[in-house]
């Protein structure tokens with residue numbers, strides 16, 4: 001096991017589209033997942049995508065810790081998702097705070113789909129196909145974005161809700177509602 005170096009915003013690996021994992025059961029993929037898990041544990045985050053550790057592969061790891069402030073979130077133990085496909089379910093958008101290990105010290109309010117379908121393969125090669133909501137869905141959308149070279153500032157709707165963790169912790173303010181345009185058929 002090894003702690004890997006985390007790429008920070010500005011490194012081109014974070015802007016590239018990652019490629020599909022050809023064999024999710026390959027030993028080198030298992031080794032990468034192990035090392036990413038150790039790196040995430042060391043860094044203290046909830047999710048980490050392979051491009052963040054300079055590996056341009058479509059895989060990420062994440063967990064949803066128990067006892068989150070926005071109650072009602074079921075705990076999800078650390079898991080890997082390989083070759084994920086994320087599909088929005090419905091049109092409801094929620095605002096929530098996000099940070100990123102590649103953008104240390106900062107966080108922002110980011111609009112995300114409230115509910116998505118997550119498909120892919122887990123670290124054992126078993127198929128994943130489930131509907132997820134809330135913080136769980138937010139984490140997965142954030143991590144999946146990394147595989148397409150997208151970081152959360154690119155998803156922001158209002159840059160006033162962007163700041164340093166230390167400062168934001170001193171103030172509590174309500175997040176803006178995001179108003180969706182009426183859906184249109186086209």
Ligand code: NI
Nearest residue numbers: 099100101102
């Ligand atoms: Ni991130």
